[in-house]
Amino acid sequence: MDLGTDGIVNTTRFGRDTSQARKNPLVANKGYVRPVPGVQRRTRPFAGAEPDSGLPTQRIHNVALIATIDKKLSNGTNVSSLGSMTMTEDAEECKITTPSLSMAEKTSPDWAKITLCQIEERPAGDSSSPPVLPPASPVNSRAEYYAALRASLDPHECVKRVFGSATPQLDVTGSTVDALPPYTAQAYRYRAEAFTPEVKAKCARSSGHPGITLPF
Amino acid sequence: MRQKLWSSRYHPAILKTIGVKKTLCLDAVSILMSVSIFAAEDADAVLSVKEGGQEVSLFFRPFMFEFLEEVRNKFELVIYSSLSKPYLDAIADRLEKTQKYFEHRFDESFCIFANISYGVKCIDFLLSNRSPENIIVVDTSARALPLTPENLVPIARYEGDPADCELARLAAVLDLLAKEPDVRAAIRRFRKAE
Numbered sequence: 001m002d003l004g005t006d007g008i009v010n011t012t013r014f015g016r017d018t019s020q021a022r023k024n025p026l027v028a029n030k031g032y033v034r035p036v037p038g039v040q041r042r043t044r045p046f047a048g049a050e051p052d053s054g055l056p057t058q059r060i061h062n063v064a065l066i067a068t069i070d071k072k073l074s075n076g077t078n079v080s081s082l083g084s085m086t087m088t089e090d091a092e093e094c095k096i097t098t099p100s101l102s103m104a105e106k107t108s109p110d111w112a113k114i115t116l117c118q119i120e121e122r123p124a125g126d127s128s129s130p131p132v133l134p135p136a137s138p139v140n141s142r143a144e145y146y147a148a149l150r151a152s153l154d155p156h157e158c159v160k161r162v163f164g165s166a167t168p169q170l171d172v173t174g175s176t177v178d179a180l181p182p183y184t185a186q187a188y189r190y191r192a193e194a195f196t197p198e199v200k201a202k203c204a205r206s207s208g209h210p211g212i213t214l215p216f
Numbered sequence: 217m218r219q220k221l222w223s224s225r226y227h228p229a230i231l232k233t234i235g236v237k238k239t240l241c242l243d244a245v246s247i248l249m250s251v252s253i254f255a256a257e258d259a260d261a262v263l264s265v266k267e268g269g270q271e272v273s274l275f276f277r278p279f280m281f282e283f284l285e286e287v288r289n290k291f292e293l294v295i296y297s298s299l300s301k302p303y304l305d306a307i308a309d310r311l312e313k314t315q316k317y318f319e320h321r322f323d324e325s326f327c328i329f330a331n332i333s334y335g336v337k338c339i340d341f342l343l344s345n346r347s348p349e350n351i352i353v354v355d356t357s358a359r360a361l362p363l364t365p366e367n368l369v370p371i372a373r374y375e376g377d378p379a380d381c382e383l384a385r386l387a388a389v390l391d392l393l394a395k396e397p398d399v400r401a402a403i404r405r406f407r408k409a410e
Contacts, residue, residue, distance in 0.1 A: 142279070142281075143282055146279045146283075146286075146384065149384045150286075150384050150388065153384060154388075155388045155389065155392055158385040158386075158388035159388075159389055159392065159406045161385050162369065162382075162386060162406075163369075163370060163407055
């Protein structure tokens with residue numbers, strides 16, 4: 001849902017980063033835990049954040065953009081704090097979006113107004129830089145290595161990367177059967193025959209519950 | 217349990233969307249690992265499948281086990297591949313040597329081979345007691361799931377790069393999808409934002 005033109009809110013990083021930042025020096029050293037002077041702190045823990053942390057996680061590229069967001073929100077816009085805030089490089093073109101939430105949830109008195117307490121400070125234009133990987137680690141620390149890598153990733157960038165990696169071999173969005181490439185159209189035509197009772201019986205067997213139709 | 221979760225971590229609004237685990241269908245080859253029919257000293261595992269009589273070398277994608285460990289608690293994890301059952305079982309058994317990850321295994325018999333040279337995946341057989349908005353299929357090509365492309369999350373093919381971080385990126389995207397009431401709407405939105 002579009003709430004304005006000042007920033008982007010994504011809906012994943014709360015909680016994970018705050019805990020990671022405190023546990024993992026690799027993350028903490030990148031500046032995740034740094035209060036912003038003059039910025040209102042929230043009065044209750046955000047969903048997913050540890051109650052005593054008192055800090056949401058937000059990633060902002062340019063400190064100069066903070067005031068813009070804060071002003072916008074203090075003008076009456078309540079943004080439910082399910083996610084982190086990411087600024088794009090051009091403040092004029094940014095948008096605040098929290099697509100997983102309804103307006104009722106965003107404006108519920110149960111939710112605190114969004115505040116800016118943590119910053120990953122980095123130069124504008126650096127948003128696409130690859131995560132800084134720690135040096136080679138022994139096998140017994142692979143989980144920590146992975147946790148640090150995960151914490152260093154921006155979900156928005158990951159969405160761009162993952163969906164940008166799709167092999168552009170087929171665009172089936174909105175296509176009709178006739179408009180599809182031949183192999184896909186064939187698949188559609190065979191669809192009704194594909195899952196015959198015999199195949200369904202196989203499904204039942206593979207789940208370990210013979211005699212029950214598709215119990216998994 | 218519900219109250220405990222809320223008091224410790226989650227708001228009820230979130231619980232509404234995470235009450236039912238979403239189903240995550242992963243393929244093995246090219247996603248979790250690369251497979252070679254040639255013997256290699258640096259392979260992570262070598263499998264010999266009785267039925268096929270062919271030894272295959274497996275090269276695990278970096279962070280594969282960490283990824284599986286992370287997503288297995290968030291999703292109903294399913295391995296769904298167009299491999300034959302003996303090969304799929306051999307690979308899945310190797311992956312689950314010390315820890316069970318997959319709730320179900322679906323082999324080539326659950327794919328559609330409609331006069332085409334590869335198996336097309338189809339989620340129809342999962343729909344008897346699952347909703348399409350709760351099913352995610354991860355594959356390397358849009359051709360793998362042509363019937364319901366809105367359920368497909370793409371991932372770059374793994375070809376042996378030791379610095380590959382795609383599983384960590386995929387985990388970040390799956391985190392987003394786990395909180396969505398309808399993964400199809402989210403995937404459509406992500407495609408537009410690409």
